[in-house]
Amino acid sequence: MTARGKLIFTILFLGLVAFGVSKWWPKLQPAHARGAQAEHAASPSSSAEAKDAAPKIELAETQFELPRLAPAGPYVPKDNVVELELSEYAGYAGLIAANGGLAPSENSIFFKKHGFKVKITLSEEESWSALNSGKMAASATTADVLAIYGRQFQVVVPIQIGFSRGADGVVVRSDIKRINDLKGKTLVTAQFTEADFFIRYLAQEAGLQVNLLGDLRTGADPEKVNLVFAADAFAAADTFLADIQAGANQLAGCVTWAPKTSEVAEASGGKAHILTTNKNLLIVADILIVNKAFAQAQPKMVEGLVAGLIEGNRMVRENAAPHLEVIGKAFGWDREQTKTELAKVHLSNGPENLAFFSGSIDAAGSFGGIYQSAIYAYGSELVKDPVDSERFVNLQPLQKLEQAGAFAGQQIAIAPIRSGGAGPVESDPLLSKNIRFLFQPNSAVLDLSVQENLKNLGALKQMLQVSPGSTILLRGHVDNTRVAEFRQQGGETFLRQMAMKSVEFSKQRAAEIRRLLVEREKVEAARIETVGRGWEEPLGADMEQNRRVEAQWFTLE
Numbered sequence: 001m002t003a004r005g006k007l008i009f010t011i012l013f014l015g016l017v018a019f020g021v022s023k024w025w026p027k028l029q030p031a032h033a034r035g036a037q038a039e040h041a042a043s044p045s046s047s048a049e050a051k052d053a054a055p056k057i058e059l060a061e062t063q064f065e066l067p068r069l070a071p072a073g074p075y076v077p078k079d080n081v082v083e084l085e086l087s088e089y090a091g092y093a094g095l096i097a098a099n100g101g102l103a104p105s106e107n108s109i110f111f112k113k114h115g116f117k118v119k120i121t122l123s124e125e126e127s128w129s130a131l132n133s134g135k136m137a138a139s140a141t142t143a144d145v146l147a148i149y150g151r152q153f154q155v156v157v158p159i160q161i162g163f164s165r166g167a168d169g170v171v172v173r174s175d176i177k178r179i180n181d182l183k184g185k186t187l188v189t190a191q192f193t194e195a196d197f198f199i200r201y202l203a204q205e206a207g208l209q210v211n212l213l214g215d216l217r218t219g220a221d222p223e224k225v226n227l228v229f230a231a232d233a234f235a236a237a238d239t240f241l242a243d244i245q246a247g248a249n250q251l252a253g254c255v256t257w258a259p260k261t262s263e264v265a266e267a268s269g270g271k272a273h274i275l276t277t278n279k280n281l282l283i284v285a286d287i288l289i290v291n292k293a294f295a296q297a298q299p300k301m302v303e304g305l306v307a308g309l310i311e312g313n314r315m316v317r318e319n320a321a322p323h324l325e326v327i328g329k330a331f332g333w334d335r336e337q338t339k340t341e342l343a344k345v346h347l348s349n350g351p352e353n354l355a356f357f358s359g360s361i362d363a364a365g366s367f368g369g370i371y372q373s374a375i376y377a378y379g380s381e382l383v384k385d386p387v388d389s390e391r392f393v394n395l396q397p398l399q400k401l402e403q404a405g406a407f408a409g410q411q412i413a414i415a416p417i418r419s420g421g422a423g424p425v426e427s428d429p430l431l432s433k434n435i436r437f438l439f440q441p442n443s444a445v446l447d448l449s450v451q452e453n454l455k456n457l458g459a460l461k462q463m464l465q466v467s468p469g470s471t472i473l474l475r476g477h478v479d480n481t482r483v484a485e486f487r488q489q490g491g492e493t494f495l496r497q498m499a500m501k502s503v504e505f506s507k508q509r510a511a512e513i514r515r516l517l518v519e520r521e522k523v524e525a526a527r528i529e530t531v532g533r534g535w536e537e538p539l540g541a542d543m544e545q546n547r548r549v550e551a552q553w554f555t556l557e
Contacts, residue, residue: 063191086120091163105117126192144377165282169278172273178206188236195236197378210379236254349412352414353398415468416556432552433552457513457521463551471553477549478534514529
């Protein structure tokens, strides 16, 4: 073999050896070493897989202006059939029971007593343009929606259907204990729905503003509750759960409705909990809205709709058992699910309706109160030209029923729902609200000539009204600007004396607010407690801000 041949042979031999070592070496090493090498070799693709595993959050486009509805037009019934559109919700059980199902029927209360048939279509879309333009006679929604669309919405409200009592809820990460903790955080919900209003209302009561984000890449405002939106409330729940399971921590919570509220909390593995529902927070009120031109042209049909709904609600309220099958069939529920869903609603009777619209209902939100709260909650950026709530109300059908004695024996019966054995959670208020009451200098006498004081008293009364069974703890505070002066005057002994006086003084001021709520606003005394905190809990250096009463709101869950 020549020298050149030997060189080539050596190179080929070494190449074969190297190839054999590369193939067999991993198998000859200890298992733990092979595992480490495999992990190291896989790390680039693992990183890519982890990146792919992160939730692909698909959000709906945030609307920074209100949608425009189709131009108004009259609904004209065909073949003596009135068309309604509802969603899958137990609050509409009275309508289903009165109609004997979804299809037009001569056996329905509407036909037997009022001479026309009703066709009910179920849809989860908010078909406000279709209603406005006359493609249907009526639909159901919540009172807050009217505040959003205002004068472009040509509908009338002849009746309240009922209150949601636990269907809507706020689900948040487990470290969040009250609404105030949402400051600077981002939540996902469905825009311009009762879920959107629900979180806006709670933020408003906690003294927090709302900030809309176009997407999650936009920086959250550290001083506000930040909102992004999904296509609907169920999608919002799924989005939050995906964020939790991926460990992405982009979202602090979601606002949705049952059964998604409990599903998300259970599937989170203890990383999320239901912060609150509207079981005992009655600001989500369902109402029937009717095409305005149809209502004007067919007042007898509207009266029949109202009377039939009141009768259907009465039937289900008094004895739901005979109607469970027809209600369940309409919504695709079995008997047990129908019972469960009915437990989450309060179907309104005649007296409750009249009190709801007059504002005299003491244990729940009123139409005007909810409507105005929605205007405040959405703000002038969205509701640029608000109209009065009276624009929509037509109580003639209800009043005629009352005069005819249709409500005989019916009474207002809205009471708190107490969970089995749980009772109120006294350690964690739903929210805290700092209120500036203006007192006479160095006095515990409230100046009732100041309109802001009267407004604040009314605000506290309303908090208790809209939440049956809730309580308020009034925590009195004084400013701490003279602490250094007291210490200089008499040392620590004198400072402690003055600190005790400040506690007593702050307690007297809180007690004065309680007295006025009881005597002037007719609030039940047992629902208000007081405590004086003196100068121990300043908000900051601003002495005006530290002269305050903090209202902690404890709701039943």
